[in-house]
Amino acid sequence: MxxxxxxxxxxxxxxxxxxxxxxxxxxxxxxxxxxxxxxxxxxxxxxxxxxxxxxxxxxxxxxxxxxxxxxxxxxxxxxxxxxxxxxxxxxxxxxxxxxxxxPPFLAELAHYEWVELALDVAVDELPSAVEPPSDILDARWRLSSLAWPLAYGFPVHQISRDNRPAEVTGDITYIVVYRNRADSVEFLEINAVTARLLALFDDASSHNAYGVLKGIAAELGVEPEAVVGFGRELVAQLVGLDILIVAES
Structure with missing residues (x-):
């Protein structure tokens, strides 16, 4: 040296x-x-x-x-x-x-805060918005690359100086953090079924929205009609938030 x-x-x-x-x-x-x-x-x-x-x-x-x-x-x-x-x-x-x-939740809380920064500086861009069809379930959608579904053992989005959970409760906290077309990073608390829905839309082999809902119905062991009603509203909400975007043909 x-x-x-x-x-x-x-x-x-x-x-x-x-x-x-x-x-x-x-x-x-x-x-x-x-x-x-x-x-x-x-x-x-x-x-x-x-x-x-x-x-x-x-x-x-x-x-x-x-x-x-x-x-x-x-x-x-x-x-x-x-x-x-x-x-x-x-x-x-x-x-x-x-x-x-x-605190026991330090690593999870830090990850949640890091995601916001990572999405804020991500170089990906959303494609131009398209007019959805009259029946939104007829279209093929995919999960945006700027939407990250996450699962935590602690309710990380609620933690603050005055709210410090001492231990996990056994309930999983599901959150999707996303950047929309206004380049604003937002979060949406979701449930396990919605998390599964987003996972299916993240699968390149998935079909139109109705096909994805049929897949969820099969996993839940119920008739497709049992999930189509709330599924239509949910898909419309996710499209409106730029979490789901149109899939390329």
Missing amino acids: NNFQHVQRELTQFIRNPDASSGVPGIEGRRLAIYRDLFFNNINGFLSNGFPVCRSLYSDSDWDSMVRDFMIRHQCASPYFLKIAEEFLEYLQHQRSGIDVD
């Missing part, structure tokens, strides 16, 4: 974990502190803005300790700031555990 690489390594070690590093010989402590604070404050600010609900659950000192632990433990694979949130999520899911101040 040449001298320049040695200095680089010592500098990065100091920036990551200043308490365990003596700094870089020959570089003034005041200058090192500027780099230390600059990196920490930038990463801290980005994470605080990207995960505002998670941030609200911690005291300043506990949050700062977690950000520092992230910098020490996690090796980021991307140099882009927009990827920091994804790297932080990776850290929470695989490298952070057994910390008393962490």
Whole structure:
């Protein structure tokens, strides 16, 4: 290792974990502190803005300790700031555990907040809207690439500083987070049947909406007519929200 690489390594070690590093010989402590604070404050600010609900659950000192632990433990694979949130999520899911101040829903809540950012910056674009047929069930629809059906053990969309569930209840929370044609990221709480409906529309081999509803009826063991009524209204709602878009012929 040449001298320049040695200095680089010592500098990065100091920036990551200043308490365990003596700094870089020959570089003034005041200058090192500027780099230390600059990196920490930038990463801290980005994470605080990207995960505002998670941030609200911690005291300043506990949050700062977690950000520092992230910098020490996690090796980021991307140099882009927009990827920091994804790297932080990776850290929470695989490298952070057994910390008393962490709520049991931390990883799920962070994932839910990350999805909003990921959809906001996604490069995909929705196709132009089309006039639906007189009977919406006659058309073939597919799940938008900007609509992500999710399932959580905690009601992540309801968590706040004053609402912190202590344990899972056994009920699955189904949510679809989506970006519409106004480029607004929204969420819709759904049930298990609607989640299954969206999964079927995400299958490239699915047929028209009526065929999808027939498939659900078969899975539920009921006659198709039993689901067509509410299914028509549901499909119309999902199309109106840009969650379902017209399938290519």
